[in-house]
Amino acid sequence: MLVALYLSFTDTNLSNAVGAPVHNVGLNNYASVLTSTDFSSAVSTTCWIIIPAVVIEMVLGVGIALWLNRPRRYARGMRAVTLLPYLLVPVVIGNFFRMFYSAQFGQLNYYLSLVGLPAHAWLTDPATVRWAVVALEVWHTTPFVALLCLAGLAGMSPDPLEASMVDGANAWQRFVHIVLPDLLPILGAVLVLRAMDAIQLFDEVYVLTGGGPGRLTSVINLYLYQFGFRQFQIGQTSAAVTVIVVFLAALALIAFSIMRSRSRSRERNSGLG
Amino acid sequence: MVKGLAHVGNFIIAIALIVVSIYPVAWLIVVSLQSDSSAYQSPTNWIFVPQFGTYGKLFADPSFLASLANSVQLAVIATALCVLFGAMGGYALSRYKVPGATGLTFMFALSRLVPTFAIVVPTFYIYRQLNLLDTMAGLVLALVAFQVPLSALIMYRIFGGIPQSLDEAARIDGAGFLRILWQVILPVARPGLAASAVVTFVLIWNEFLFVLVLAGNQVVTIPVTIAGFQTDKQVLWSSIAATSVISLIPILLLIAFAQRHLLSGLGMGAVRE
Amino acid sequence: MNRRITTRLIAAVTVLVAGTALSGCAVSANGGGSDTIRVIAQTGGPGTALADAAKVWNKSHATKVNVDLFDYDATRERTVLGFSSGKNSYDVIGMDYAWEKQYVDSGYLEPLNGMVKSSAKSIDMNDYIQAYVDWGTIDKQQYALPWFGAVYMLYYRKDLLQQAGVEVPKTWDEYAKAAQTLQEKTGVTGTTLIGKRDDPLLDEYWSIAWSYGADITKDGKHSSMDSPEARQAFDVWKKVAPYAPGDALSADWPAAAAAFAEGKTAMMINFSDTSDSLISGTSKVKDNVGFAPLPAGPTGKSTPNLGGWGLGVSAKSTHRQEAFDFVAWATAAKQQQAGLANGGSASRISVLSNPQNQAKYPYYEAALTNYKNAVFFPVTSHWVDWEAAMAPPLSSALNGQISTDEAFSQSSQRLDAEIAKEK
Structure with missing residues (x-):
């Protein structure tokens, strides 16, 4: 990372000749990264895609976990089945969804036609292409959220729940007043984990759209790939990485300290060490 | 009704x-x-x-078999090392006031935030110098280095959930650091270990970018093989699909094997914040 | 020493070890023998053919050849990373010609004029497709021998054209009209459109735009993209779009070829080396594919984009002559002929014009005409950067996010900014 920091002040380009002079360009790389429309659009595209994706995943994941948590026949089998999407190779997922959304060969359009809906070019229409990526990401990672929530639920004491049932609380009241507060710490942890991972989104989008149409699905990692790996402009890429890491570190630091202060106050309240 | x-x-x-x-x-x-x-x-x-022609063709292809063997070797060794070092690091963090431990934990989390591209290229350079490119040792090293922070973080949480009184009792009996870890803590933490091993295994098994850049033709793994079935002239769908199916099997077996531990293990790690 | 301090020390060391994860582990040497010629090239049919040729070579030569194949992008990544770390281990460098100038400028490649001259008789440079020899020559030095060829051409469904009473289009206007008529009369989508960012989109667009007299740059120093001709060509493209599959903007070469092979479109423009998949295997249109020169523009010229790869010799190689000998041998007519069965794609006129081959591969004739007309992208060290500058606005304009005028002024400005940065 220190190397990256140094490089970010130079005009290093790996595709130059070995031993070609490297110039110190000061803050120029930062200036051109911060003013570049490609960079700003990559950042906004990433937010546009991962915020809905993570929110939907969390809601669905909690719902699925609650549903799976009740004792039921086949519960174990269902748990294993719902985990499947998380296990597939991301490149394959991208490829599958490309076929699934396809306007010509698309299975999605076929199923829609069964209920009388018209065919749609999901990956070309600017209004739907980002949602197509969101849906892919939700499909891929909801099982992970559900699994962690399920783990949290499994570790809970059933006593308060039973007590509230005796008190006649309905399902929603039970969820809001008893389950949710207990689940909150784990949800916090899952949120942080997912947010971190979602920023790394690359393989699937690279296969699905290549960042297009226009720059509608050029997420940060695609942008870095383009600059760093295809154009080998390591100086500028390092600057972009530094900007991103500083920004994320700040976010993480805030999240970290909030979590710490919370868990401390919880420890005080519950009187445990 | x-x-x-x-x-x-x-x-x-x-x-x-x-x-x-x-x-x-x-x-x-x-x-x-x-x-x-x-x-x-x-x-x-x-x-x-x-x-079954596609499967027949794949299993008759020495390079496919080699990549399957590489995948197994890489995932098993790297996962074992991750869990080992993750356990040691996580234990140390949770039990001892290592100078700067909080900062270190934070750095661990941060290292997950850095876009993979920013890590892969410097690694390529270092490997060039050390002659580690296209070697199994190199891949194991890179993936362990990349994944250990996550394992350590999970372990840190798990060990944090185990009462210190256990250690103290053992220490009074004269046990040292490693013996306490091995004989007292790990048995209690076994579900957590299993869960973190499964998560790590899945991540390593599906890892694409590191292998793509750091491996040549000698130690290619399944995800890279899959990507190779898609050239800019044609997409060998049947081979992609068959390879994906084959690559799911070890993961499913592992999960079937560890399912008992998976929920309680992840629960151990996640509930404690 | 106090026990507690010891344990703390152990703990700290453990954390450090786990955190930085044991750098400086055992070094294992794996450089390949020094008597081996190592080749880096692209996967796919020609790659398979090259690897098979190497096996034949190894039977009769003391210096063995080892072929490493990677994906398109990965081949370039490995080459650049290898050279820039000063430890390239390849002797023969396979490359898309679009990368050659950068490879030359950065000193990766050995000039070949001398070696070509001394073995002129056995090589027969005149038999290679001339466009590749030209493309491979930089500052009058040959840096690569043509390995496999690919050129844009027009594909059509004989049965559907007959059914709709449509002639094979000779101009882009006819092509747009044909797409419309075919779709209306046969119900099959008129044609394909390859619009995935970045290179797929640019390859097809410029195959049209050059024939309108448009240029990416006239002097290599300024963009000349923001021209009426360029926009006129784009308008034709937009006219075709409604008669192309809905997912044109995510379609690349194999996606278009699959659509055509599945019988979903009545025409297609695509690289010639996708042809084999249309006339063999599971193609549903095997017996009905027609091949033609690319339609012409108002300049009267047909200007198909030239693809294809060359094989060069690493300037850092310790056995450059042997490496060159292998390249010359592998790209000679005899090996190209042998490679056809393995998915090879010829870059030699004698192979393409051989009547037996033409009977077996009916697209050879049309391909030859297209090779004759072929145009290649500007030779620049920064082609990949140029692509990244030009393509996104055009992609946005294709699905109506921005207007054509906006697209070309943006595209042109971005290209100018890119060129300015290079100085």
Whole structure:
């Protein structure tokens, strides 16, 4: 990372000749990264895609976990089945969804036609292409959220729940007043984990759209790939990485300290060490 | 009446979950048993005479078998090392006031935030110098280095959930650091270890970018092999599908094997914040 | 020493070890023998053919050849990373010609004029497709021998054209009209459109735009993209779009070829080396594919984009002559002929014009005409950067996010900014 920091002040380009002079360009790389429309659009595209994706995943994941948590026949089998999407190779997922959304060969359009809906070019229409990526990401990672929530639920004491049932609380009241507060710490942890991972989104989008149409699905990692790996402009890429890491570190630091202060106050309240 | 409705509702949820989770995998299986062009059928040809030619071809191909062997070797060794070092590091962090431990934990989390591209290219350079490119040792090293922070973080949480009184009792009996870890803590933490091993295994098994850059033709793994079936002239769908199906099997076996531990283990790690 | 301090020390060391994860582990040498010629090239049919040729070579030569194949992008990544770390281990460098100038400028490649001259008789440079020899020559030095060829051409469904009473289009206007008529009369989508960012989109667009007299740059120093001709060509493209599959903007070469092979479109423009998949295997249109020169523009010229790869010799190689000998041998007519069955794609006129081959591969004739007309992208060290500058606005304009005028002024400005940065 220190190397990256140094490089970010130079005009290093790996595709130059070995031993070609490297110039110190000061803050120029930062200036051109911060003013570049490609960079700003990559950042906004990433937010546009991962915020809905993570929110939907969390809601669905909690719902699925609650549903799976009740004792039921086949519960174990269902748990294993719902985990499947998380296990597939991301490149394959991208490829599958490309076929699934396809306007010509698309299975999605076929199923829609069964209920009388018209065919749609999901990956070309600017209004739907980002949602197509969101849906892919939700499909891929909801099982992970559900699994962690399920783990949290499994570790809970059933006593308060039973007590509230005796008190006649309905399902929603039970969820809001008893389950949710207990689940909150784990949800916090899952949120942080997912947010971190979602920023790394690359393989699937690279296969699905290549960042297009226009720059509608050029997420940060695609942008870095383009600059760093295809154009080998390591100086500028390092600057972009530094900007991103500083920004994320700040976010993480805030999240970290909030979590710490919370868990401390919880420890005080519950009187445990 | 209400109960009947609930039953129907549950049934519908169950079916929906199964269909959504299994559909792509089922599609991959169907395509793997037909020709490449079956991928373009819409509606999908669900009823067909299976042809095992693609599987036969793959298993007769020495380079495919080599990549399968590489994947297994890499995932097993790297996962074992990750869990080992993760356990040691996580234990140390949770038990001792290592100078700057909080900062270190934070750095661990941060290292997950750095875009993979920013890590891969410097690693390539270092490997060039050390002659580690295209070697199994190099891949193991890189993936362990990349994944250990996550393992350590999970372990840190798990060990944090185990009462210190256990250690103290052992220490009074004269046990040292490693013995306490090995004989007292790890047995209690076994579900957590298993869960973190499974998560790590899945991540390493599906890792794409590191292998793509750091491996040459000698130590290619399954995800890179899959990507190779898609050239800029044609997409060998049948081979992609068959390889994906094959690559799912070890993961499924592992999960079936560890399912008992998976929930309680992740629960140990996640509930404590 | 106090026990507690010891344990703390152990703990700290453990954390450090786990955190930085044991750098400086055992070094294992794996450089390949010094008597081996190592080749880096692209996967796919020609790659398979090259690897098979190497096996034949190894039977009769003391210096063995080892072929490493990677994906398109990965081949370039490995080459650049290898050279820039000063430890390239390849002797023969396979490359898309679009990368050659950068490879030359950065000193990766050995000039070949001398070696070509001394073995002129056995090589027969005149038999290679001239466009590749030209493309491979930089500052009058040959840096690569043509390995495999690919050129844009027009594909059509004989049965559907007959059914709709449509002639094979000779100009882009006819092509747009044909797409419309075919779709209306046969119900099959008129044609394909390859619009995935970045290179797929640019390859097809410029195959049209050059024939309108448009240029990416006239002097290599300024963009000349923001021209009426360029926009006129784009308008034709937009006219075709409604008669192309809905997912044109995510379609690349194999996606278009699959659509055509599945019988979903009545025409297609695509690289010639996708042809084999249309006339063999599971293609549903095997017997009905027609091949033609690319339509012409108002300049009267047909200007198909030239693809294809060359094989060069590393300037850092310790056995450059042997490496060159292998390249010359592998790209000679005899090996190209042998490679056809393995998915090879010829870059030699004698192979393409051989009547037996033409009977077996009916697209050879049309391919030859297209090779004759072929145009290649500007030779620049920064082609990949140029692509990244030009493509996104055009992609946005294709699905109506921005207007054509906006697209070309943006595209042109971005290209100018890119060129300015290079100085």
